[in-house]
Amino acid sequence: MVELDNLIQQLRTKDPYWNKCHPCKNKGKCCIGANPSFSDKEWQDVIEYLDEIPKDDYDKLLENFKHNKLCPFRTESKCLIHKVRPFNCKYTPFQAVYRNDGKIIYSMTTDDCNFKTVVSEPNMNFNSTENFIELNNFLEKRSYLLINNWVISNNLLEEPEKKATELLNSYFAK
Numbered sequence: 001m002v003e004l005d006n007l008i009q010q011l012r013t014k015d016p017y018w019n020k021c022h023p024c025k026n027k028g029k030c031c032i033g034a035n036p037s038f039s040d041k042e043w044q045d046v047i048e049y050l051d052e053i054p055k056d057d058y059d060k061l062l063e064n065f066k067h068n069k070l071c072p073f074r075t076e077s078k079c080l081i082h083k084v085r086p087f088n089c090k091y092t093p094f095q096a097v098y099r100n101d102g103k104i105i106y107s108m109t110t111d112d113c114n115f116k117t118v119v120s121e122p123n124m125n126f127n128s129t130e131n132f133i134e135l136n137n138f139l140e141k142r143s144y145l146l147i148n149n150w151v152i153s154n155n156l157l158e159e160p161e162k163k164a165t166e167l168l169n170s171y172f173a174k
């Protein structure tokens with residue numbers, strides 16, 4: 001994860017626009033409707049973390065879960081598991097994912113954090129081994145984190161991934 005943290009920091013230096021996310025200036029709006037995925041290891045970290053969180057936070061999580069909130073860890077003021085949030089939460093909304101068909105999928109974002117998911121044309125002139133890529137974001141260009149090499153080199157694509165809702169079902173069933 002250290003490598004990912006460093007890359008996100010480099011991205012913010014390259015494109016200070018993303019400083020709006022550190023700390024989040026819009027109440028975690030981009031997490032509304034997210035159902036994040038966890039590897040086994042990531043979920044183990046969450047379970048250990050949940051043993052320590054303040055009771056109010058735990059109660060909020062339980063309430064979100066009972067009301068089928070997506071994401072169940074989101075509150076108006078914070079992510080309840082921010083410290084141990086998974087890989088796919090850490091790279092959102094900075095990510096541009098390079099797909100096998102040569103296309104790149106990413107989200108354009110407005111200043112007030114409305115999103116539009118875009119799939120690029122496959123013949124873009126870019127270097128898929130780079131960590132960053134410039135892409136259109138409505139009327140301007142933005143730098144994004146290109147998700148390819150380090151995902152593969154960390155074998156993260158090989159790990160089984162389960163959704164938060166599914167994992168919490170088992171967690172609260174115990």
Ligand code: SF4
Nearest residue numbers: 021024025029030113
């Ligand atoms: S994109 Fe997401 S993390 Fe960034 S400021 Fe908006 S709501 Fe917050």
Ligand code: SF4
Nearest residue numbers: 031034071074079089
């Ligand atoms: S786990 Fe946290 S960072 Fe991830 S989607 Fe939910 S609220 Fe957002």
